[in-house]
Amino acid sequence: GAGVSQSPSNKVTEKGKDVELRCDPISGHTALYWYRQSLGQGLEFLIYFQGNSAPDKSGLPSDRFSAERTGGSVSTLTIQRTQQEDSAVYLCASSLAVLDRANYGYTFGSGTRLTVV
């Protein structure tokens, strides 16, 4: 697609429920990144993919968070047993390849605003 596409744009869920967030990167971009931004806070790195592999999962805040990517394209971020502190905007970004992030930065999607009530 022309840009990074994320869905849903907004999600309200009850505490304890599982949620899935989807990211469709720019066509041809092999690297994909997940960040989250809590209200008034900076962007927090979660995980990145090169192709279908996730070399760096260091940013995932707990084992309730997982992500996968299939076919080198769409990625899903899953949060199990959601807690109120999971409320944030979850942003996905992509770049042509991992090496390109150093030269060209990222292109972000418009994010999924998650509210856990």
Add this chain to the structure above:
Amino acid sequence: RKEVEQDPGPFNVPEGATVAFNCTYSNSASQSFFWYRQDCRKEPKLLMSVYSSGNEDGRFTAQLNRASQYISLLIRDSKLSDSATYLCVVNMGGGSQGNLIFGKGTKLSVKP
């Protein structure tokens, strides 16, 4: 020392003013630097890369000081449309390694 640190502001300036933001980073091996702009409730968008020799894009000038590990962004002749949060971004590894780390941003408000 925080990895990427910025003055949160807000900077409230009149139209036409010149305003400068600074950002410091902790990893002396960092090689890539960027300024992103984020409008309220929108995603961050790349404003400009920061090169060692300094670079300019219209009213925007970015500077890098490796010795002091800081980056600056200068905006001349501020417009109302420049109102946004400006994020300093650094890759925390040497060369092309390491993730891009975002500062918390400096909020700019340009008033008529």
